[in-house]
Amino acid sequence: MSDAVKLRGVFVPVITPFDSSGEVAYDALEALCAGLIEKGAAGLVALGTTGESALVDAEERAKVIEVCSRVCAEAKASLLVGTGTNNTRTTVAATQALQGVPAVVAALVVVPYYVRPSEEGIVAHFQTVAAASPVPILVYNIPFRTGRNLGPASILELAGTDNIVGMKQSTTGLDLETLEILAGAPAGFQLLGGEDPLLFPVVLMGGTGGITASAHVCTERFVSMVECGLAGKVDEGRSQAEALLPVTRALFAEPNPAVIKGVLHSQGRIPSAAVRAPMTPASSSSVDAALAAIEAAGG
Secondary structure (H helix, E strand, O other): OOOOOOOOEEEEEOOOOEOOOOOEOHHHHHHHHHHHHHOOOOEEEEOOOOOOHHHOOHHHHHHHHHHHHHHHHHHOOEEEEEOOOOOHHHHHHHHHOOOOOOOEEEEEEEOOOOOOOOHHHHHHHHHHHHHHOOOOEEEEEOHHHHOOOOOHHHHHHHHOOOOEEEEEEOOOOOOHHHHHHHHHOOOOOEEEEOOHHHHHHHHHOOOOEEEOHHHHOOHHHHHHHHHHHHHOOHHHHHHHHHHHHHHHHHHOOOOOOHHHHHHHHHOOOOOOOOOOOOOOOOOHHHHHHHHHHHHHOOO
């Protein structure tokens, strides 16, 4: 484990905007990134789940990283980049490509999906990637999408591995396993919440922040909520969390990032609400409901 990287606060896994012809809208991406940091985000995640990382090609991927890197470097913000695949060799290659990229503080590496390796195989996967990586590794546990959960014993083993600095924990509840990780992790191992409605209680129990797609909107309020949690301001933070809960629920009413893109397009922040197949655009009713929730939350 390395404690050189400090992951504290709200990191927004930025969407990848497309124009009306279906091409990546890099100017819109740059403006979106700059606006999120200006509103208090500690950093960004490029090419995470919300960024439709599985649906961009290699050339687009490189350009997205370049844009996000430039914005973060200019703003002195941190950039995480999603590099994980279900293939150890390709994950290593994608991670090694981050060598020398400005502002990149860590690679976000998801538990291998679809192939359903043993837990021993998953641990070995992360150890291999960490040993080969030019940047620190953040383990991404999201069993809903991968079909494999990485349990506390394995995560705590990885917490003692050189070049692994923390994790994004995306489980569907503030469960016993998450509490065991928070209680047993060594100093310097940082847990970022990955389920937006549970971000405040995760921080109160020892998390250092969150990777929070909902913070594309109401960004300042999400930042304030996390800061309350880090400072132990329970009542104030709970009030923020309660106000933001309808927003997070509305933004995930349909498969992510469709509703978020619909909202951002309605707000004039991206040129279209397009997602790439097999994703489909959000319904107008879901977008309208999300916009109403955002307005009610003061966003």
